[in-house]
Amino acid sequence: MMSFSNIDVAGLLELQNSGGVRLVDVRTDAEVSRGVIPGAIHIPLHLIPLTEMDWNIPTVIYCQSGGRSGQACSFLSAKGWNGLSNLQGGILAWVASGNALSRLA
Numbered sequence: 001m002m003s004f005s006n007i008d009v010a011g012l013l014e015l016q017n018s019g020g021v022r023l024v025d026v027r028t029d030a031e032v033s034r035g036v037i038p039g040a041i042h043i044p045l046h047l048i049p050l051t052e053m054d055w056n057i058p059t060v061i062y063c064q065s066g067g068r069s070g071q072a073c074s075f076l077s078a079k080g081w082n083g084l085s086n087l088q089g090g091i092l093a094w095v096a097s098g099n100a101l102s103r104l105a
Contacts, residue, residue: 035101055081
């Protein structure tokens with residue numbers, strides 16, 4: 001059973017403005033080197049199962065277009081975590097909406 005939601009760029013911007021969301025980029029190192037959504041942390045998709053983190057904090061997961069982040073949300077929700085959202089269209093939708101990228105800190 002799917003217990004995560006899909007969110008669009010406008011919804012993500014609202015969450016970021018409220019300050020109550022964690023943003024996780026599950027793309028590869030090479031993809032991340034080209035830029036991330038500001039405020040994101042990087043956890044490659046293959047490391048999600050090994051990551052010791054409280055996933056019950058409201059979290060938006062994204063990738064290039066939404067496929068891999070959907071897999072991560074499915075995996076984590078199957079493990080019982082709540083408060084997860086998949087960014088529809090991924091970073092491509094973010095850029096297409098005119099939003100800037102940043103570099104990882």
